[in-house]
Structures are given as C-alpha cells and as structure tokens.
Amino acid sequence: MEAGDERYRFLVEHSPDGMIVHERGVIVYANPAMARLLGADGVERLIGQPLARFLDRQSALVLDRTGLAADTPNTATQAATTPNTATQAAATPDPATPAAATPNSATRAATTPETAPQTAAHNTAPQAATTPNAATRAAATPETATQTVATPDTAPQAATTPDAVPRAATTPDTGTQAATPDTATQAPTTPNLVTRAEVTLLCWDGSTVPVEAVSVATVWEGRAAYQVVVHDLTAQRRAEAGQRRAEQHYTTVVSQLEEGVVVIDRAGRIESINPAAARIFGRPDDDPVGRTIDSLGLDLLDANGQPLAMARHPVARTLATGETISRYVFGIDRADGQRRWLSGSSRLLNPGDPHSSAVSSFNDVTEFRASRRQLEYQATHDPLTGLANRSLVLARLAAALGISEERPVSTVLFIDLDGFKRINDTLGHAIGDTVLQIVAQRLQRGLRAEDVVGRIGGDEFLVLLSGSTTPADLDRLVARLRAGMAEPIIARGHRIRVEASIGVTPLCPGDARSPEAVLHDADVAMYRAKPNGHREGDALGRRPNSTHAS
Template sequence: MAVEADDVGTTNASSVEQRYRQLLEHSPYPMCVHADGRVVYVNPAGVRDINANSADDVVGRMITDFVDAESIAPMLSRIAALHEEGDSSPPSEAVMRRLDGSPLEVEVVSVLTNWNGKPAYQVIFRDLTMQKAAEESLRYQAALVTHATDAIIATTLDGAVTSWNPAAEAIYGRSAKHALGLPINEAVGAAIDPAAVIAGGGVRHGVHRAANGTALIVRVSAAAMGENGYVLVCSDQTALRRAERRFQTVVDSLVEGVVVLDSNGQPEWINPAARRILGLASSRVLERDVDPSVVFPLYDSDGASLDNWHQFFVRGLKSGLANPHDIVGFDRADGTRRWLSVSTRLLDPSETGQQALLASFTDITDQRDAQLQLRHQAHHDSLTGLPNRAYAEAQATEALLEDPPTLAAVMFIDLDNIKTVNDAFGHHTGDTVIKAAAQRLRATLRSEDLIARHGGDEFVALLFGNADHTALKRLAERLHAALATPLDVSGISCSLTASIGVTEVRPGDRRDAAEILRDADAAMYKAKAHRATTHFLSSPSGTDPRLRVHK
C-alpha cells in the first residue's frame, strides 16, 4: 500500500514528539511547559518537587499559581525577552510555591518552544534548598572564624600556615599577609606539633610569643582536616591567668579564713588564714570522704556540741539557702577553744547540681572574751567576784515572773564589825575580811541559790525552790556559824558576826522584787539592833509586819 508524503511527515513528527516526551519524562530535572499562561505539561520530577500527587493536579492551572508573587514580574520579563523558538533565558533565581503553598527556592531557565503548533515556554528549574543551606552554613562558619575571639589557624600537614583569622592577627600582632605561608612555630613564637597535641588529648597549654616578643599564656586545641592539614584554636589566657594569680594572692593574704566545700559537702580548698585559725599544718591535706563534724567538732554560742553540723551545710548546698552569720566554737588540736564568726554562701548560685559552698570565718575569741569580761564586770562585784546588786534584783524579778514563781525567800546579811577592822587595821584588811566572808557565805548556801554583794559590808541571798520557815532558820544558823569561824587577818585571829533579815515569799504574794528586798532590808535593820541575830518578816509589805528575832 502506498504511503502519502503528508502521512510520512505526520508520522515522523509524532515519533519525534514521542521521543521528546520520553526525554522529559526521564529527566532528573523538574520541568514544565506552559502556554497561554496555563500549565500544559509537567514531568515526574516536577510533580515530585511541587508536592503534587500526579500531573493532573498541576496541568490546566495557571503557571502563576506556582510562582511567588515577588517572582512573577521577573518571570514575565524573562520570557518576554525570548523571540525565536529555541531561545533560552540565562539562569536566574526565583521562588516557586508548592501545591501546599510552601516556598521553594529554585534556579530557573525558560526556553521558547512549540506545543501543539502554538508558542509555549519550557521551564527547567533546579531546587536550591540544599545549596542555600550549605551556603548559609559556610557563611556562618566564615563569620565564626572572622569574628571569633580565639585565634583560628589552619596549616598544611607540614605546618605551613594557610589560614589566619582576625583574632590571630590581634593576639599575635601579625597580619594575615605576613603570617600566611610561615611555619606555625614561627607564626606563634612557640614549638607546636599539631599531631602530638591531638595524640595527647587535643588540648595543650603553653607560652607563645607575639611578634613584639610579649609572652602569651595560650590554650591550644588541635584537630585534623583529613589529608589537608590541621586546624588550631589558640585561646589567649594571659589576662585570665594574671587575674587568677592576683586573686590567689589576695585570698592568700586575707586575714579571714576561707574554705570551699564541693557539691557533696567535702572540703575542696582552704586558704592559709583558715589553716592558721584552725591550727592546721600548712602541709596537711584536708581529709575527704569523712564526716567533717567528727574531724572538726563545733559548739554553739552556749558551748553545747553541734552534732552533725556538716549536714546543715549540705542542706544549704541542696536548697540554695545560705547562712549569713553564726558564732561557733572550735577546739584546736592543742586543746584551746577558739570562737569563730562564720558566714556561708553558694560560690556560684547559677550552677545547678554542682554547687560549691564558700565558708568564710574570722577568729573572734579575743573579742568574745572581752565582751564576756565586760558582761561579767557589769553583773559582778569586782572585790568578791559575787553577782552585784543589779544582777540580784534582775534575778529576783525573773524568778517572780515564772509560773509558778520560784523565789522562796530573801536574806539580807550585814557584817557587824567591819568598821572596827577598818579602823584597827585599815581598809585593805577590811577588804580581805569581806572577801573571806563572801567565800564562806557562798560555800554555805545551796548551789541553786544566789549570794550577791549588795554594797559595802552588805550581802543579799536569793533562795529558790522549796525553803520552809524551819529550813530557813537552820540555814541562818549555819551562816552565823560559818562567819564566826576564826579568821587569820595579818597574823591576828578574829571572828565575824552578822545581822540577817529574812522575808519569805509565799504563793499569792503580790510584792515585786524591789518590795521584797526592802522588806528583807527592814528585817535586817531590826536584827542589827541586837547584833548577831536573825529577824524574820512574817507578813507582806504594806501591812504592819511582825518581826521575830532569833539569836
């Protein structure tokens, strides 16, 4: 059968188009064709990149549905410049929109072509997402190298400098122009073997030299770059080490003791002042894994043992609570007790889980002893060492305020013949007699009772607890007997007598301390009229007292 020439041409055209479609279908590059503004074809790679399920989701839609608004005008300008079939636009960047609306950065080439006898445009686009990410990563890395405060230096395998960032210029005082190509040892003014640094753990400290000869304390980190060489990160720690040395000098020179406890409450560091205060040898290593409460027993301000005081500090570490000020006693190895003013706080509150506790303390033993001495002097008589009048009155008031009141009676005691001693032997001898009388009175009273010097040759005794009339009478007799025992004064034997006034304090007594002391004083003056006697006041102040005299 004969074949017409037109039929042959049509057959050939169909065959070419079929081969053309096969090429498009199997191309790894996403492609589409649009005519009169609508998509007439998209290959499988394009279907994939546009996030469509099939070509049917794309064909027939406006090409502008898949182009970002800001990329439409450049696209129209680009295809308007194509006049002859086969003309192509230069590669340019654009933003496409996937079927779900998400952006896709691409590189686009448009080609003027023919589709079913009508002008059309073939669009070939390449996804730039990975390339953009890589470029951004490279820019970020370059920025890190450029703006890093540490010197970042690259070398060849044999040690020639191939990269020298601005920080290296600042630290070593050498420009990149003069450093590139130099051996690394010459560039940093020190012998560096990157391979040895890596073999030793990747980090090493050393002294480098800047271009002007200045010594630098540098921390060097090294890493291999495959077969291309090494990268060195050199951190200038000169200022840090200088600050550390200055800090160490300051802390070592402090008169205040400083101890650091680690996160487990174990001693980590101690300064010389702390060793001196605690009586530790300068070479003694702080014991670890033991309870410091046993090694360093502490006492509260009243002298009571602070058991497990170490747990208090451990709780402070875990809770973040600090103890701003406390007074504790500490027994040194030589047996002396020292008193410390201690403050504790977290060394770095921002740390979590690894907090350390800073304990600082000063020795206040001398100040405390001075304060106790002043307090003792304020409350005691300087001649006899007994409590004074003010202290006795305060103790009487306190005993009356207890529930029930614990004050049972008050005795007012006046020595009868001190004036005679003073006139005969002088006041120094009189003072000796008063001191002896004070010792005898204290020795005769019960330990829970209080004897105070009221003034001159007068004493007042506060009797606490249970003391009935009979017991008080027997006590007064013992006091008279104790004072009457002969006393050797300047080689002369003499005995003392006293006039004693007693007032009892019974349940429901409404008198205050001052009134009770006045009544005891009044009773003593009644006894004074007879000398060496005891008078008892049998009724409260404010009534007509009946005084009984006991000789």
Template sequence: MGERRATAAEQLAHRYRSLVEHSPDGICVHERGIVVYANPAALRIMGAKNLAEVLGQHIARFVHPDFRQPMYERISGLTATGNASEPTEMVLLSLDGREVPVETVSVLTAWHDRLAYQVVIHDLTAQKAAERAQRRAEQHFTTVVSQLEEGVAVFYRDGTIASANPAARRIFGIDDRTPLVGSNITELPLELLDANGRSMPRERHPVARTLSTGETVTAYVFAIVRPDGQRRWLAVSSRLLNPDEQGTAAVCSFTDITEYLASRRQLEYQATHDPLTGLANRSLILSQLSGALAASGTRDVSTVMFIDLDGFKSINDTMGHAIGDTVLRIVAHRLQRALRGDDLVGRLGGDEFLVLLAGRPGDEELEPLVQRLRAAMAEPIVARGHRIAVNASIGVTTLEPDDTRTPEAVLHDADVAMYEAKSPTRRDGGRGRAIRGDNSHVS
C-alpha cells in the same frame, strides 16, 4: 541545559567565595608551600594590610619554628582530595612579629586544577587570654585562701576532702604527717561536741547536712576535741559549691571562736559580778529578784535578806580601805559558804548584801539559817596583823504568792527590817522582820 549548569556553577562559586570572604575564621591556601590565597580574616591574623603582602610568601614564614616540622608531617599524611588533618593548636608569626595562638585544620583540595592545601585558621588569642586570666584568678584565689586565718575546705559528695587551706589543718590540730586531702570527714581524728558539750553525731556536722540536703548552714557553733586533747569552739558555715550542678561539692568555712567566747564570758561576768568580792552585783541580784516577783505562784525565791555589817565604817576610817576591802572579801566568802547551793547572795554596794533564799523555808528552818549566817560572819578576821570581829544586822522579808511589790519595794522593806535590828525603835513601816547583831569591834 549546559548554560544552566554553567550558570548554577558560577552562582555556587560566588556563594562559596562570599562565605570565605566573610568567614570569621582565617582561610589560607598554599600550593607547594607558597601562599596563593588568604581571606580577610587570615590577613588580619598574619598582620597583613592587603593580599599582596602575603601572596608568594612561603607558608613557613608565618609558622613559629617549633611548629613547622609537625605541620609538614601532618600535611604529608593527606594523600587524597578531601582528606583533612585533625584540629591542631599551634602558634603563627604575623608580619609584625606577634605570636598568634591558633587552631588549624588542613584540607587537601583542588585549586585551579592543581592540588593545594586549604588551611582553616581559628584565632585563639581571646580564648587564651581568658584562660590566662582565669588561671591568674585561680592562683590569686588560692593564694588568698591559703593566707586566711579562717579554715576553708571543700568536700565531695561522699564526704572526702577535696582541698583544705593551711588554717584548716591548724584549727583541726592535725600535723603535716596526717593526710587531710583525700581523707573522709568520718576519718578525721576529731571528736565533735554540740553547743552543750555533748557528743554530736557526724551526720549533724554542717557540711554533712549541706551535702545530704543542699541546705546552706550559717554560723553553726559546735566544738571539736583535737588530737592534742584541746577543746576548740568553731563557728561553721557551709554551702554547695555550685548549687545548679547536680552532685556538686560543698565548701565549708570555719573560725576558731574559743578565745572570743572566753572573752565574752569574762565580759558578761564582769558586767554582772562585783569586782571586789566576786558576788553578784547590784544589777544582777535585783534582776533575779525582779524575775522571782514576776514568776508569781511558781517563783523559786521566797525569802529576801538584807545584810548590813555593823560598824564597818570605823574599820575603813581607822585601818584604811585596803583592810576594809579584805574584810568585805572574807565576809562574802563566808556568806557563800553558809548558804545553800540554790541560794543567791549579791553585794548591793559598800557593806550591804542581799540574799535570795530558794524554796520556801519555814520559821524552823529560817531562824537556824540566819543564825548560821551571823555565826559565820562573827568569826574573827585576821588582816595584816589585826584581829577584827565583824557582826551583822539582818532584815528579812518574804515573798507571798500574790505579792505585787516591785523589787525596789521589797528591798525597802528588807532594809527597814534591817535597821530595826540596829535600833529598838521602829523608824518606818514595812513587811519584814529584824534580827539584831552585836556591834563590831576591832582589836
């Protein structure tokens, strides 16, 4: 039986040595401060090629000076076999001078019938490098976010602002004296307006929707009224910071698009309005006419007027285009002033204008309206010292409930009716009425 016990003990010792030799963590044994054993992993950490390079060396040789005294204090507290120190981070010095970050645990143990300290060494080099890389990435990200023109803010689940970049404060119009981080979204000195400029409940703010439902919101447009009274339009996106993590925060990014919207409205206006008179241009007025024809019995436009200034060419020829342009601008203004609010007037080009009358005025209303237009245009115009009288010929055509004409055909009929106003002889067939104006004259 004694032989079996000896054999079992030898097998156990062999398995222990095998585990120690192949352990990924370093294991070093020192007795009275002298290294008496180191496994291959410990040799790699110590920068030794073989065991002979470390045996007999004092353990302090491999410990950074800043960590020697704390080490002595830890192991001095181990008074009984099997006592172990708490895992502690420290820095070792390899034989080639490298500083190696490690985590160590020291255990008071029996070594060849004597007490020694067995140290388990976990190399933290890769972990520390990863942590440094993460810190650099975080610093880089923070630097990039802080330089963005786009506002970025992170909100906790209760709506408290966890972080915000400088652009967020600038867009919100909140000065440095007002705390932003730590404030709740409901406490910000901002009025929220929807896309139509009406007051918007704060629970409809994109980040509030994201926090309550987990929904990702993209390019949501609304306006804020800042503490300085300015109204700014924002395009906002928000999403959960870590969708797979319960109770995660939300990140919100937003861009001030006020100038962009103003520029787009200006471009749209320029694309649909005559640059000289500010009236609807040919494209817009014909598009409105096309829409009226497509509306069939429910159309809002019932009457189309074609207006041509009489003798306008002689004004350009004798007085120059600058005065001619002034006349056109004044005529356009007078037309708008004489028409009703729902009527639309546009410039087709040159001295030709088209009017779309809203509703369905009867003859008793139409004739006074036409006369009012002619009277408004007949008022003398004073331009650069010249007194100019301008009259107009007006052709009228009506849109019937079952009208199948194209916009071009309607325009042709109104044009023909207008030319009848200029000449007593009918030159072409059409569904329109002529109203003659007097010849223009210049004095």
C-alpha cells in the same frame, strides 16, 4: 554540582577562620580571612609562599610530627599521565563504563595519544566533601572510566574546576590503578585523615598569633595536597590569661587573709582551705583537702558550749536550703586541747548551681569572747568578793517575781555584819576587805549551788533561796550561816570575830511587790533581828539614811 560548589566557595571566602591549601609545603590557595590573620595585603601575597615561612620553629616541628606541613600528604590521590597514553580503571576486566563528567570539571584523563591532562588555576576554593554509601567517580572522557569505591562511612570525591572547589579524596583501602604500565592513578590508603594541632603563626610583620590548625588530605587540580583550616586563638588565650590572673589574685588574697575560708562539698569533704583556717583548726602543716571535718579531730560546739553535730551546723543548713547565714558563733575543741570560739558565715559558692558547694568563712573570736565575758562579769559582779553585785541580784529577783506559776525564789535573806564599821575604823580598810572576802567564801559554802548570793554594798549581803523551803529548814539554814560567820577570822595577825544579823522575807505566789520593795522588807526584818546594842534607828525599826526604802 555548580550551585553546590558556588555556595561552598562563598562560605569559604567569607569564613571568619583562615583557610589555605598547600602542595608539598607551598601555599596554592588562601582565603581572605587567612590573609587578614597573617597581615598580608591580599591573598595574592600568600600564593606561592612556603608554609614554613609563617611558622615559628617549635610549631614547624609540631606540624612535621603531625603531618600538617608534610611535603607529601599521607593520603592523596595521585594522577600520573603521560602523552600518548590512556588512563583506564583496573576495577573490572572491561573498563568500558564511563564516569559521569561534570560540566565544570577541570581534571580530565587523556583518552587519545593526542590529548594531555589539564589543570585548574590557583584561584579556586578548597572543599572536603563526603557522602555516605556512595561511590567516588573521577571525571573522564567517554573513552575511559576511573572509579573508586568508598566505604559505607565515607566516600570522598575529587572534582576541581577553575570556578569550583577541590574535594578531599580519602577512601579507605581502595585504589584506582591505570590499566597500562605507563600511567597510574592511586587512591588514598588511609581513611579520613584529619590532623589537629595548636601552633603559633608568624605574621607578615613578624608578630605572632596562636591558632588551632585542622588539616585534611585533599586533591588540588588533580594533585595531592592539604587543606588547612586555621582558627585564631588570641581571644581565647587572652580570656584564659585573664582567668588565670583572676584565680591567682583570688588565691593570693585568700591566702593572706586572717579570716579562715573553707569550701565544703555536699558530702562534707573539704575542697579547699586557706592557711588561716588551717591555723585556726590547729593543723597548719596538714593538707586536709578531700577529708571531712570530723576526720580532723575537731569537736564542734554550739554557742553555749554544747556538742554540735555537723548535720546541725549552719553550713549543713546552707547546703540543704541554699540560705546564706551570717554571724553565727560556734566553738571547736582542737586535738591539742585548746578550745577556740569562731564567728562565721556560710553561703553557696555558686548560688545558681543546685549541686554547689558551700563556702564558710570565720574569724577566731576566742580572745574577744573572753574579753567580753570579762566585761560582762565585771558589770554584774562585785570586784572584791566575786559575788553577784546589786544590779545582778535585783535582776534575778525581778525575774523570779515575774513568774506566777512556779517560784524559782522562795525566800530572801538580808545579811548585815554586826560591828563591821569598828573593824574598818580600828584595823584599817585592808583588813576590812579581807574580812569581807572570807565572809563571802563562808556564805557560798553554806548555800546550795542553785541559790544566789550577792554583795549589795558595804557589809550587806543578799541571798535568794531557790525552791520551796519549810520554816524548820529555814531556821536551820539561818543558824548554820550565823555559826559559820561567827568562827574567828585570822587576818594579818589579827584574830577577828564577826557576827551577822539575818532578816528573812518569804515570797508568795503572785507576789506583786517590786524588787526594791522586797529588798526594803528584808532590810527591815534584818534590822529587827539585830541585838539591841547594834541597832540604829527609830522605834519602828527604820534605819537612818536607808538606801532600800520603797
């Protein structure tokens, strides 16, 4: 018993947590850690101090409600001894079985009229000890025996000596009562009462410290007391405050971003969304947390404007594989009818967690995409007529020549307006521009949607006919185009008649010519098709200053 008590005393004295024992709210024991926590010079400064001295008002109320600072414990072993009396157990008719006395026991029942109870000094360390399926025996003289039977779950023992430790006495529904009417020893009536609360201690210098206090009823020198273990929560509170600051900082920053941020769990539900994302989705006043993207009335589109299922969205791929995907473009058709284009990235919120949600961030690039498309359009289209320009037509022709198996382009038509220079010289360039715009519209109406028509400069147009075309079909098409352009044009009060010369150059499978060579051959064919009065050039059909020579 002595060795066990000494080991426990060593643990208590060197524990990083504070520990006190109080009787009726007065401290009778404190370990060094408690003295350090309260800022006292030593444990001696704490002995005899009221516990309430070290509690703020709110904490005192909390402890009163929980019983941590009660004047009398809810469960305790009370020993009432008077001179000239003997304490005997009432458990059996013949209390003659003595309980084993420990060598260092400090609480001994009086057995003769001349004996009196002895109490231990204040410098002992507390201990709550329970052993299952055992009996709690109080130390007694050979003439007396006091025995308390414990429950199968717990069997506390009270044993206090000047050099040992008090043990918690909390046996359920059992009692020890003196056989004589003058003395009584009553066992606890509530099993294993343990009370826990978070309170604020007042230190010796007036500062405060948050702690968690755990109290258990015990016996101290044969009297009822409370043993309280105190854990300093300062570091925990500091970490919690730091975490709250970090979360607040994150929330503030994310809520101020112009970039949308959405966290989506593995079931496709929205866990969090910032205001920018809600605005982009067209639902700034809704709270979509807990809902799926599909339930928001949004239709997803891929970069080409085709319907995109949520299962094929990059966020779904991130959730499935853990892969981080950056700078993908997708569209949404909102419930208000607007189509917005977004550039997004997705990654796992917690990469080390196999059940992690995904965070998707995206910018609204609708205006940028429209501007870029406008720039691309301007770079590849004629600003006056809106037709493909020279560079785009030649690029399409080069692509067609590079395919040997199938011929996406079968025939090239070179169209030149006869006498257009005279219109510019006599009526002015403004009317000449109007004539070119009307001619472009008539060409588009006379061709199929899959055919390509472009303006390659001045009054010259190039047509790429797709698919196979028979000579008869080709002749009918040329006649129809010439007839359409020959219809009178009314421009600013002037009635203008325009005729066109059309040169035809077929493409053969595996054609080895360059786009410029095909363009030159079509130009020569067009020149030969001109009426004699509109020709310029030598007898071989070459025009002066031709820009299409191969």
